[in-house]
Amino acid sequence: MQNLYLDVSPLDQRGVTKFALSEEVMMEHAAMAMAHLIRARFNANSSVLIVCGSGNNGADGLALARLLEGDFHISLHIPFGASSPLAHLQRDRVEALGLKHAPIEGDYDVIVDALFGSGLNRPLGPTAIEALILMNGMSGLKIACDVPSGLYAEGTFDTNVFYADITVTMGAYKRSLFSDGAKEVCGEIIVADLGVHKKRYETPSPWKLLESQDLSLPNRIRASSHKGSYGHLAVVCGEKAGASVIAGSAALRFGTGLVSLISNENVTIPYELMQSHSIPSTATAIALGMGLGVEFCDDELSSLLDNTLPLVLDADIFYHPMFSKLLKRTSLVLTPHPKEFTQILRLTGIADIDVSALQSNRFTYVEKFCSAYPNTVLVLKGSNVIIGQGEEFYINPLGTVALAKGGSGDVLSGLIGALLAQGNTPLEAAIQGSLAHTLAAQKFDKNNYALTPFDLIERITCL
Ligand SMILES: NC(=O)C1=CN([C@@H]2O[C@H](COP(=O)(O)OP(=O)(O)OC[C@H]3O[C@@H](n4cnc5c(N)ncnc54)[C@H](O)[C@@H]3O)[C@@H](O)[C@H]2O)[C@@H](O)CC1
Ligand SMILES: Nc1ncnc2c1ncn2[C@@H]1O[C@H](COP(=O)(O)OP(=O)(O)O)[C@@H](O)[C@H]1O
Ligand SMILES: [K+]
Structure with missing residues (x-):
């Protein structure tokens, strides 16, 4: 698990006050991290274009030019000149080496975007857009310095944002790199230490980034246990029975001792799932909403929920x-x-917004909801899933586009239901269910358009 930050400037300042690092020392480390990356992947004499803005992001790029000069063919494009003191200093240093501003011409093996970092505070103007269009059109390896230029702190981005293959981010992970849209833009994300280890540089943060090593599986350790030791999930089976069959099958695969589908009428279901007209007395958790439709009248639903069992809710129930x-x-x-x-x-009176307004500000709306409902665990799905409760937030970036298919969400609620039924807390169940869901998708080694919910469930067997 890694820390995520909306704003790293307090960390930079702490680097100066606590560790007596100067901004210049930190900048040298930022530039060295990019230089190491380029030296590791490219032979000497490769061509490197570095596009530098006027602030300290540009200054990082100028320092990089100085470090690579001599071994690589460096082209510098500095369309806004230098504004910050460090940008002036770094520019003087490269000019002493004979490097200076030139137009962008032709193609390059490496393209480094050091136009804007955390200081981007207004929409891109025509000069920046012109440079970014040229850079995005090139075939070389594209490296963003700190953040891709055009990406704002909330994770939204300009249409002409730099599309990076690799983002070398300075000091610590920025939360903006993990908005849903940013997944398209940042490529692989690497953190550069700035003179002290990341662990020293960071302070606690309520926002965390989940990693594959955070996965903890419901492996069985008690040799004499039996099916009753592993909980009983009741999946309410609605109009579209397939959704609950998928959720129930996922739950059984993820270790739940018993899974029952709850329906009014008898429906055809796989042999390994049980069927009941009411919540079994042995149930330890309920999954409700997937494919629900209008199958149960309000009184029937009220009686199914007349208990205090842990619940995972999805889909149609949100409109009920x-x-x-x-x-x-x-x-x-x-x-x-x-x-x-x-x-x-809308229903909770927190905001009346459309999907695009939500997607532009996912972090804030999740925080608002979790502050209003601190006992509820929220899993906001997307390409970078957000899991929140109270003042704790987690982003799971491990999903792949293979999951973008009807039924993937039913698998997720089945996995979370499975862990609730086995006695995990709602937050643990949400985090571990989401990790298992995305890592199972990563195990799919066929064409990414082909994953079905049952392929995904199959891969729960070998995480
Ligand atoms: N502060 C520190 O200790 C460190 C900072 N570092 C680098 O410094 C960067 C932040 O530097 P700055 O705060 O100088 O900010 P930036 O360099 O990101 O950008 C600020 C400059 O760009 C201009 N600008 C903003 N939006 C613009 C737009 N749309 N069109 C044209 N110009 C625009 C501003 O007027 C300002 O001159 C980080 O992203 C990182 O790359 C690193 O060197 C590591 C250490
Ligand atoms: N591009 C993507 N990258 C990663 N995960 C994705 C992507 N698109 C969808 N997903 C995941 O797939 C699941 C889709 O759920 P949902 O939209 O509820 O579908 P359904 O209800 O039809 O099963 C969610 O877990 C979501 O996070
Ligand atoms: K940048």
Whole structure:
């Protein structure tokens, strides 16, 4: 797990006050990290274009030019000159080496974007756009210094943002690099230490980045245990029974001792799942909402939920009149996709916004919801999933586009339901269910358009 920051400037300042590092020392490390990367991947004499802005992001780029000069063919493009004191200093140093501003011409083996970093504070103007269009059109390896230019702190970005293959981010992970859209823009993300180890440089943060090594599987350790030791998940089976079959099958695969589908009528289901008309007395958790439709009347649903069992809620239940009442429960996990989350925000009076407004500001709306409902665990789906409860937030960036298919979400609620049924806390169940979901998708080694929910469930067997 890694820390994520909206703003790293307090960390930079702490580098100066606590560790007596100067900004110039930190900048030298930032530039060296990029130089190491380029030297490791490219032979001497390769051509490197470095496009530098007027602030300290540009100054990082100028320092990089100085470090590579002599071994590589360096082209510098400095369209805004120098404004910060360090940019002036770094420019004087490269000019002493005979490097100076030149137009962007032809193609290069490496393209480094050091136009804007954390100081981007207004929309890109025509000069920046012209440079970024040229850079994005090139075939060489594209490296963003700190953040791709055009990406704002909230994670939104300009249409002409730099599309990086690799982002070398300075000091610590910025949260903006993990908005849903940023996944398209940042490429591989590497953190550069700035003179002290990242562990020293960082302070605690409420936002965390999940990593594959955070996965903890419900492996069985008690040799004499039996199916009753591993919980019983009741999946409410609605109009579209397939959704609950998928969720139930995922739950069984993820270790739940028993899984029952709860339906009014008998439906055809796989042999390994059980069927019941009411919540079994042995149930330890309930999954509700996937494919629900209007199958159960309000009274029937009320009686199914007349208990205090942990709940995972998904899909249609967010539009159901009973949902507001369910929000009062403890042991509750919600797994909305963005459209469903706008419905929840509307219903709770937190915001009346459309999906694009939500996606431009996912972090803030998750914080607002979690502050209003601190007992509820929220899993906001997307290409970078956000999991939040109270003042703790996690981003899972490990999913792949193979998951963008009907039924993937049903697998996720089944996995979370499985862990709730086995006695995990709602937050643990959400984090571990989401990790298992995305890592299972990574195990799919066929064409990424081909993954089905049952392929995904199959890969839960070998995480
Ligand atoms: N502060 C520190 O200790 C360190 C800072 N570092 C680098 O410094 C960067 C931050 O530097 P700055 O705060 O100088 O900010 P930037 O260099 O990101 O940008 C600020 C400059 O760009 C201009 N600008 C902003 N938006 C613009 C737009 N749309 N069009 C044209 N010009 C625009 C501003 O007027 C200002 O001159 C980081 O991203 C990182 O790359 C690193 O060297 C590591 C250490
Ligand atoms: N581009 C993507 N990258 C990573 N994960 C994705 C992507 N698109 C969708 N997903 C994941 O796939 C799942 C889709 O869920 P959802 O939209 O509810 O589908 P359904 O309800 O039809 O199963 C979510 O877990 C989401 O995070
Ligand atoms: K940049």
